[in-house]
Amino acid sequence: MGWNSVADDMDDTNARRGSSADRVLSVLDYFTTEHPAWTVDGLQAEMGGSRATTYRYVKALVDAGLLAPAAGGEYVLGARIIELDRQIRLRDPLLAAARGVMARVCQERQANLMLCSFYGDKVMCVDQEWIDPRVQSSYERGRPMPLFRGATARMILAYLPTYQQKNLLLNHAREIAEAGLGETWEEFRTNLKAMRKEGSHVSWGQIDSNLVGI
Numbered sequence: 001m002g003w004n005s006v007a008d009d010m011d012d013t014n015a016r017r018g019s020s021a022d023r024v025l026s027v028l029d030y031f032t033t034e035h036p037a038w039t040v041d042g043l044q045a046e047m048g049g050s051r052a053t054t055y056r057y058v059k060a061l062v063d064a065g066l067l068a069p070a071a072g073g074e075y076v077l078g079a080r081i082i083e084l085d086r087q088i089r090l091r092d093p094l095l096a097a098a099r100g101v102m103a104r105v106c107q108e109r110q111a112n113l114m115l116c117s118f119y120g121d122k123v124m125c126v127d128q129e130w131i132d133p134r135v136q137s138s139y140e141r142g143r144p145m146p147l148f149r150g151a152t153a154r155m156i157l158a159y160l161p162t163y164q165q166k167n168l169l170l171n172h173a174r175e176i177a178e179a180g181l182g183e184t185w186e187e188f189r190t191n192l193k194a195m196r197k198e199g200s201h202v203s204w205g206q207i208d209s210n211l212v213g214i
Contacts, residue, residue, distance in 0.1 A: 024057045028066065028077075037074040088126075095127055102129040114139055116152045118160065121168060123153040138208050148172070148179035151203040151213035158195040165192060 030038060030046060044054040058075055061067040065080025089095065094117065102113045106129035114137075115127040122144040139145060139152070147153050147168070157165070169176060169188050182188035195201050203213045 024060050027057050027061060031067075031077050037070055037076050039073050039075070092126075098127065102127070105129075106131050112137070114152060116145075116156065118147075118156050119144060121147055121172065123147055123150075123156055135211065136208075137211060145207070146175070148175050148181060149203070149206040151201045151206075154181075154195060154203065155201050158192045158201075162189075165189070 027043060027047070030043060040051065040055050040058055043058065044051050047054060058067060062069065062075070062078065065078045065083075067075045068078040070076045094115070098115050102115060105111070106113050110131060112132055112135055113129040114125050116123050116125050116139070123146070124144050125139045125141050128139075128141060145153060147157055157168075160168075165188070166185065169185055173183075176188060177183045181191050200214065205211065207213065
């Protein structure tokens with residue numbers, strides 16, 4: 001009984017620690033291309049809570065190098081992110097495995113290629129082999145893109161585990177229906193199975209109106 005009480009206390013402490021870490025890291029979600037700099041007061045207004053708590057979160061991120069102070073009391077993304085990006089470019093297993101293949105296929109097919117991965121409920125381009133600079137795509141390295149439109153996203157979607165597909169339908173039913181992927185689980189599953197069986201997918205102007213994705 002004594003041991004159970006200690007274990008329960010430890011679980012509660014770990015849960016609070018994890019919840020606090022989640023809240024600290026959630027601050028980074030507010031730093032976007034549209035709003036790249038924030039003051040503590042601005043973050044507090046968006047996030048709620050006390051100014052002291054918001055300042056504590058910001059200070060923790062500054063200490064970790066993920067945020068950096070800028071002019072006018074604002075904060076911007078920090079240099080640690082650049083350091084981590086370099087490490088990804090040099091040592092990420094997916095990039096290492098794909099780069100040689102992409103370079104060869106790009107030359108053989110004379111086609112622009114993107115390497116994309118699943119991220120949260122979005123798709124993100126992580127690398128490119130771009131042989132024809134005249135072609136301009138909305139896909140850029142590091143830019144999150146929708147999961148339900150475009151050949152790249154749809155093939156990733158088709159190969160996700162069933163439980164993830166179900167969760168996506170629960171949370172994004174309207175977007176899935178608007179993308180023409182089905183209004184029920186049976187319709188959604190049938191469409192995804194068909195894409196997986198085909199092994200490839202072609203989209204016409206779903207991301208950029210003048211481009212075809214394969």
